[in-house]
Structure formats: C-alpha cells, structure tokens
Amino acid sequence: MKEITATPRFRQGAGRLSLDYLRTLRYRGTPGVTEELADPAALAAWVRQCGPLIDGPRSAPPPTPADVLAARALREAAYALVTAAVAAGGPVVPAAAARTRLNRAAAAAVPVPYLTAEGELRRRADDPVRAVLALVARDALDLAASPALLPRVHACASPDCGALFLDNSRPGTRRWCSMDVCGNRAKKSALRARV
Template identity: 35%
Template sequence: MRSGFPDFRLGTVLATSFTGTLSERHGNAVERIPTPQRLIDWLAVYGLAVDSCTPAQLELARELRESIHAAATAAALQDPIPAAAVQVINDRSAQGRGAAILTAEGGREWRLGSASRLEDALGVIAADAISVISGERDGKLALCASPTCQAAFFDTSRSRTRRWCDMNTCGNRQKKARFNANQRKDPSSAG
C-alpha cells in the first residue's frame, strides 16, 4: 500500500473487485483509487500494467466502475439493467484491445495493446463484467448483507449462499457488531 491510501480490497473476480475500489457506499464511502497513480497501482495488482493515467482517464475508469456497480446490482436484484450502464460497459469493452494469453502453466494473463493503454485495461474489466452480468460464468451475483456496504459480488461458493462481499471485512465487522450487541444484552456472559 502506498502511504496515506486505504488498502485495496482484492477479490478473485476482476469486475466486482474493481467496483470494490469504492467501498462502504451506504456508510462513510472509502475511495481506494483517489489518484491516477493509485489506479495504475490497482491495475498492476491484477496484471493489467499500464504506462500512464491522466485525471480524465481516472474519471473514465470511475464511470466504468459505477456502471458495473449499477448493472451488477440490478442483475443481483433481477431488475432491469440501466441503459446508461449498459452503454458505458459496452463502449469501454469495444474501445479496449486487450487479449487473453495462455501461460505455459495453463493460466490466463492479459496482454494489453503495444502502448499499454489504460483504455485497453478498462476494456478487459468491461469484458469481464459482461461475462459475469450476462451469466456466462458459473456463479451468482449477490449483494453484500452489510447495510453500509451492499456491494455486488460474484458468489462462486458451492451453495451460492454467501452473505458478505468479503468475510475478512464486512463479514467480520457484522459478526463483531452482533457479538458486542449480545454482550450489552447479557453482561454476565462476558468471559
């Protein structure tokens, strides 16, 4: 983590992890990519290294993030996906020139255009969002049960009954709050 910035909340699904760069949307929102350099840092963590990012490109990335959030939330609730969100996701996907590359170990990496353009990285994220929201991938979109978070996440658990976007943050916070509330109700149970 760069000094002075909140940690990234990393997940295994690129598109929903990207929406997590703004967390606690229904509480005290935490912006995890407040600067162009911070977006470059986040992209590098996901193997999407880009050479540069301008403030205008950061705004394009945030627009994509919010569009993915809106579309994923609608899909999780089985509501119609907002047309504006669909347009932004499709535009970013079409503008990117990233390609999936098979590694010698059998994994997947992304190769961006020759100039490592930010638009290529955003195209990869948009394409991932399309695969998740359209139902192409094995899993289910759900919303975090934390009242201050409510982030859309992609549940790949066997039962598809996960409640939290991240057990280490939202899940633990909710368990701790429940424990503290129970302690206040029954002080004799404190050990």
C-alpha cells in the first residue's frame, strides 16, 4: 500500500531561509495577495515545516496573536532590506524601524544543536518560534550584506507570483521561483497561445 504524504502547506525552495519566509505573503504585489501567517497556528506550522527540526520544552509557549503581528512585521522589514540591497547592488542601511526590528530578532537565542543517543543531530530551543525567527533575521541580514549573492536574487518572472529566490544555477539565468509551479504554468500558457 502506498504511503500518502501531505502536500507541504508552505512553499520552500527559494534558496535561503529568509527568502522562503518572505513567501508567506503569497502573490506579493498582485491582486491575489494572500497572507499565509493568518494566525498563531499558521506561524507555528511554518516554523515546524520550514525551520530546522527543533525540540522544545513541553512548556514552550505557543505563539500568540501579538507574535503573529511581530512575525509579519519582521517579514516586511526583511523584504524591505533585501529588495533595497538587490536594487542598490550592495548593502544598504534600512529605515531605523526595520533595522531595529531585524537586529532585535537576530539577537534572540537560536536553536542549539545536540546529538541524540541514536546519533541523530537535533536542535533544541526554549522558544522554537522566536529561535527560528532569529535564524530568519540573521539570514536576511547576511544575504543583504553579501554583494556576491545579491545579483542572483531575482523576482519570479510570473506576473502572478511575486516571490523572490536565489538563483543557484550555473549561468544565473533562472526565471521562475519554481519550474514545477510558475515555470510549468508559463509553459502551458505559451503552448495554449501557440495553439
């Protein structure tokens, strides 16, 4: 009997944790914009799916509605920083509020690695949500301060997408955030137009 695996709730594969996090505002800049971090359960689900595998204490507090608002604000600060750095072709100084938000999030404790008795590498954090958001903030700061990577950060060529991705292809000419989704849609659309 085949095992049925659930379709991932959130899109991944942008090439960096921070860019995957930016995708939680889906279809950014289009009429179909969709907030994927709609509530505390969605934020916790993103951390479980997209962050490193983390063990937390059973007493770890679940995210609150205030945590969701802070997480969204962090996402928008990261988006502003990365897009400004890409446009400038190098590091930029973001607005004071964005800089403060990113620096504060990046200063939080990150997941600590440990080895289990079975030899499996795991990570532990007292507050898994805050720890993963610290990794997101650190990744956004690192990406925005990396002149060699910035020319490889592209917006998806699909007019209905709005996602950013890091182009790791050798020639650096990738056009779609995902060939399976946006690239496939574009090919089907082009085929329909020819027929």
